[in-house]
Amino acid sequence: MKIIDEKNKIKIPELKKMAETTYENLVKAVVDIKKEVMAVDAELHADEEQRLLEEGSSQKNLWGINLYPGKKGNDFIEFDSMINLRPWQNNRSRGVDDPKIQEEIIKIVNKLIKR
16 A cells, blocks of 8 residues: 655556556545545555544545546546445445535546656
8 A cells, every 4th residue: 555645646657557466457545635645555445544544634534536547537537435425424425426526536636646
């Protein structure tokens, strides 16, 4: 597992390698929309979530996504994770229901991945 931040960005080829060793075409990631960091390269979103919580993140700011390093545009990020099920935060699906939060996640991902 790796924590990605402004000082430690990641490149697409590295994401592709991570994908090949786990799910073949995707890398699970959890984004902290407040700290603007993300954890990548774990078998479960819950593991990445736990790591970020241990590093001081707040649950309400953590969102699980899947990255597809072989795809571009809207197909690069998939908003789908069990950790996103949060009725108390008005998110009643595995996706990210709030378009503003989706936009924040996309902005952070684009900032942390060197293309």
